[in-house]
Amino acid sequence: MWGGNRRWLTLVLAGLVTIVVITVIGAVTTRGPDDEQTTPAATTGSPSTSPSPSPSPSPPPGADITGPLNLLLVGIDTRVSVPGWEPHADAVLILHVPAGLSEAYLFSLPRDLVVDIPAFEPAGYRGGRTKLTNAMSYGSRVPDRPKRPDPAQGYDLLSQVVSDYTGLRIDAGAVLTFGGFDKLVDSLGGVDIEVDQRVVSRHRQPDGKHRSPGPGVGGYTGPQMVYEPGDRHLNGWQALDYARQRYLPGGDYTRQRHQQQLIRALVGKILDADLARQPERVEQVVAALGDMLVYVGGRRIVDFAYALGGLSPEAITLVGLPGAAVGRGGSYRGEELTQVGRRFLTELRAGRVDAFLADNPKLKVP
Template sequence: MVVGSEGRRGWRLALIVVAAVLLTAGGVAVVRTLADRGPQRPVPSASTPGATLTPTPSPSPTGPPPGAAAITGPLNLLLVGVDTRVSDPAWEPHSDAVLLLHVPRGLDRAYLFSLPRDLLVDIPAFPRAGYRGGRTKLTHAMGYGSRVPGRPGKPDPAQGYDLLRSTVSGYTGLRIDAGAVLTFGGFDRLVDTLGGVDLRVDQRVVSLHRQPDGKHRAPKPGGGGYVGPQMVYEPGVRHLNGWQALDYARQRYITGGDYARQRHQQQLIKALVAKILDENLARDPARVEQVVAALGDTLIYAGGPRIVDVAYALGGLDPDRLVLVGLPGTSVGRGSGYRGEQLTEVGRGFLPELRAGRADAYLAAHPELRQKS
């Protein structure tokens, strides 16, 4: 899955619709059922993959799909944005963003939190890829798992997701019911189709990658960065189009670093979730399938329930009950001895309370974990 023209891009932001309805903010020509529940299967397609969606009104909802009623929760959805490099087709995909959406039984509320890409974790052995296991950064799990013996230079992101899923499940103690691996492709087109998004920018963000007119900044001669004017996002309520939304939430060389980027990703997800649910998109199975089929080759859906079933089941979620949670962390090692990140005691403590159904009480005792939306 190699897309785009900007070097490192894998993209977290396509996570928006998946977080709301597990659709796609990057479509797919093939949906793969990856967990332990079935073979690969094609997506019904009524249009050419990569076709542009037009902002025409959705048809009237056609009623719940057959499997939606069986989805009652709790659900744990793993949302992965991958880092790809268009200049190197053999580049192993790295999980540049890892988010989990936990929906308790009843499906009336949800908690969205991120794991740092550099989180030090135990990655289990994975014989399919010839990986023996080890303790390293979470971002490497996708890459190690994507290796296909006998096929050097041809990584398999779907296989990489399997190892990442096992790693995340082992660290958090959560059973992963479904998930999605996405690149950034198609995301900006989807945001534009929705008419853009209104977002409260909470700090000044200077783009490393884009000019004010949206054009990509030119690489610095000799490498090591970019040159030219930079797009700047000033604090306040801003209406962002597709490329702006993508660009804003990919910036990590800002005050707060990757933890600020995680916050901005979550805020944008929530803003778009609200817009999608307000338009009742999730409760229209035909429209869900149209979106899935229409947006390019940038999603692998992983799980047992069908996308349209999960979409419909989550379509009644009140966006105000989607709680953004920031898990604080600290660095392990310094300077050239930097090894990665670890969650603080308070951050780690959220996970067992979430599993036990006591997330609200824990957040009340630690209000600093609640992200502003």
């Protein structure tokens, strides 16, 4: 659990850590450094002695997983310092892996997307039409212990809402709190990313210290860290800080793009580091994760690890879905996807997404 000035962390952490766990760490914990199958040398014996037949190797975990797969990645805004605070889905990412498991598409849904949330008996919620982020909050309520919300239960309702909205079956996913993310990045020696626009931090000073609270709602005072455009090497706190900024041209949609770019960059760093051959490095990553991952799924993480182990960063297409604010008069109600954004989901379900993205190249995040 975590709180204080880290409470506004974004889903990039959820997506990043979940992908790392599924595609790298889970596989390493069972595969080990010598995973290639080799044919045993023939046993030398007398002409009358036949070598004992070698037992047939057991299929690897997840060998029956062929796709398509949809993984729901949820980062939650928790404020442990506030009694009874309910977790919010700070943002939502979906990793769609078509049949064959050789490529994937990563896209975000706006946290303020206006959706229909069904009644949910475990939380005593009666249902309504509101923002997507609230599905986590309402679903996490535990009637007989109001000050101890259950994020895993909140995930159940949120995943149902996401499935209803997108038309995609959700196979597994994760809810994350974010303490230790900077340690995860630092354990890998930082991450290289191309900063695509000037980003001024609301939360950190150039030396990494948190800025002091200031006047107004969410205000801060003091010098600000600035991320200038270009190729940059970011350490843990810088990567975390860069990905959480949303007071930029494009608002939360820009933040979603930065989240996805950071996910791809760090997954690439992990694969380039050949962690599967360095058990001691895997232990460092696992230690950095700590207890911030709550995995939810009908299959073990290791099953997905083997199934998705062939993915590379180049095979993950980042997609930014356009949206617009909705409301009445001057009252902001939330966000909705544009017709193009909704059409993406239709084409994804139908298996025609490559042709659709070729006709709509602006949806692809560089």
